Amino acid sequence: MTSIHSIQYLRGLAACAVVCFHVSEQFGGPFHVGAAGVDVFFVISGFIMWVTTAGRPADPWRFMGRRITRIVPLYWIVTLLTAAGILIKPQFFYGHFFSMANFVGSLFFLPVLQERALHPIVIQGWTLCYEMMFYLVFTLVLFLGERWRFGVLVGALVVIVALHFVLPVGYAHAFTDPVVLEFAAGVVVGRLWLQGARLPLGVALAMAVLGFLLLAASPLFDADMARALHWGLPATLVVAGAVFAERARPFKPAALPSFLGDASYSIYLWHVVAGVLATGVVLRAGLPAVLQPAAILAITLALSAVLYLIVEKPLIGLLHPQRPKGAVKASTAAAAGAAE
Numbered sequence: 001m002t003s004i005h006s007i008q009y010l011r012g013l014a015a016c017a018v019v020c021f022h023v024s025e026q027f028g029g030p031f032h033v034g035a036a037g038v039d040v041f042f043v044i045s046g047f048i049m050w051v052t053t054a055g056r057p058a059d060p061w062r063f064m065g066r067r068i069t070r071i072v073p074l075y076w077i078v079t080l081l082t083a084a085g086i087l088i089k090p091q092f093f094y095g096h097f098f099s100m101a102n103f104v105g106s107l108f109f110l111p112v113l114q115e116r117a118l119h120p121i122v123i124q125g126w127t128l129c130y131e132m133m134f135y136l137v138f139t140l141v142l143f144l145g146e147r148w149r150f151g152v153l154v155g156a157l158v159v160i161v162a163l164h165f166v167l168p169v170g171y172a173h174a175f176t177d178p179v180v181l182e183f184a185a186g187v188v189v190g191r192l193w194l195q196g197a198r199l200p201l202g203v204a205l206a207m208a209v210l211g212f213l214l215l216a217a218s219p220l221f222d223a224d225m226a227r228a229l230h231w232g233l234p235a236t237l238v239v240a241g242a243v244f245a246e247r248a249r250p251f252k253p254a255a256l257p258s259f260l261g262d263a264s265y266s267i268y269l270w271h272v273v274a275g276v277l278a279t280g281v282v283l284r285a286g287l288p289a290v291l292q293p294a295a296i297l298a299i300t301l302a303l304s305a306v307l308y309l310i311v312e313k314p315l316i317g318l319l320h321p322q323r324p325k326g327a328v329k330a331s332t333a334a335a336a337g338a339a340e
Helices: 005-026 032-053 060-088 100-107 123-141 146-163 171-175 178-194 201-220 227-248 255-262 264-285 289-319 325-339
Strands: none
Touching: 005 032, 005 227, 005 255, 005 264, 005 289, 032 123, 032 178, 032 201, 032 227, 060 100, 060 123, 060 264, 060 289, 123 146, 123 171, 123 178, 123 264, 146 178, 178 227, 201 227, 255 264, 255 289, 264 289
C-alpha cells in the first residue's frame, strides 16, 4: 500500500486536519471541517482493507490478528496515559469522562454512551470502535469464497446502517450509525481500482477538487444532514479522485507528506495528550494570545511525530517484523515458479 502515495498523503492530511480542528475548538475557532479528517480515514480504511486482501488466499484469523496487533497496543498505551492524566489533572482534560466502567469498556471498544454517542477515555478513540467493528465484519466475510465477498461485505454494511433506524437507543443503535457507509464507499473505490478502472487525469483531479470544495462549503449545508452525506460523500470523492489521478500520472513521493502518512495513526491518537502538554508549555512561556494557537499546533504535531518514532514504530517492528529482502525475493520466486 505504500506504493499508492496519494493514500499516504491523505492519511497525513486527515490526521493534521483533526489536530487543527481540536486546536481551533480549544480557542473557539471556526475550523469545524477539520473533523472531516475522520471521514477520510474511514474511506481510506475501506479502500486499504479491500485492496490488501482481494485476490489473495483468505486467512481470516491472521487478518484479524494483524489488525488487533496493529491497532490495540498503541491505543491501550494512550488510554492508560490519558486515564492517568484525567485522574491527576482533570482540569486539563475538559470533556473527558473517567470511570472504571468506561476505562475497561474503552480498552475493549465498548465505552460508555453519552448523548447516544460513544465516549471512550481517549475521546477521539470513538472512531476506533467503528474501525474494529468494520474489521470484525470484514473478518467474517473472509470466510466466504472470493466471488461472494464484495457483494456480501457491502450488503452487510448497508443492512447494518438500515438497522440503525429501527433499533432502540443503546450500543446497537450507536454502532449502526450511517457513518459505517463510509467504509463501504472505500471498499467500492478499492474494487474499482483493483479492476483496473481508469479516469483521465483532469476528471480525477476534478473529483478530488470537488470533494475538497464540498468540505469547505459544508458549513452552508443543513446541520442535521447525516454525516455520511455531509462529510462522507466529499471524503469519498477526495480519495477516489486522488488514487485515480495517481494512476493516470504516477509521481515520486516527497519525504515530509510520506512521513506524516506513516505517522498519521500516532498523530491521531497522541494529539490530545500532546496538546495538553503543548498548551502548558505555551502558557508557561507567556506567548501572546495571538500566537498561542499556531504554537500549540506546531508543538502538538512535532511531539506526536516524535512519539511515532519512539513508541509506535518500535511496536510495529516488534509485532510485525519484516522478512529480510533475500527471503522476500526467494518467496516471490517460489510463488512465480508455482504459478508456472
